[in-house]
Amino acid sequence: MKTLKCDLCEATADGETFDEWMNALKPHYMEAHADVMKNANEGDHKKWMEEGKARFDAA
Numbered sequence: 001m002k003t004l005k006c007d008l009c010e011a012t013a014d015g016e017t018f019d020e021w022m023n024a025l026k027p028h029y030m031e032a033h034a035d036v037m038k039n040a041n042e043g044d045h046k047k048w049m050e051e052g053k054a055r056f057d058a059a
Contacts, residue, residue, distance in 0.1 A: 002059045008033050018056045
């Protein structure tokens with residue numbers, strides 16, 4: 001099980017796999033960082049996913 005912080009604050013989420021971690025982080029991100037989600041375009045989303053995967057794999 002890996003525990004990683006949100007890239008925008010100190011909140012954490014746990015997951016055995018990247019997909020589990022992302023699913024655990026989504027509710028926090030949608031509530032605490034709704035403005036970021038609302039203003040993100042497809043390129044931003046893809047970059048964020050790639051960076052998140054790299055962070056998860058390195059942990």
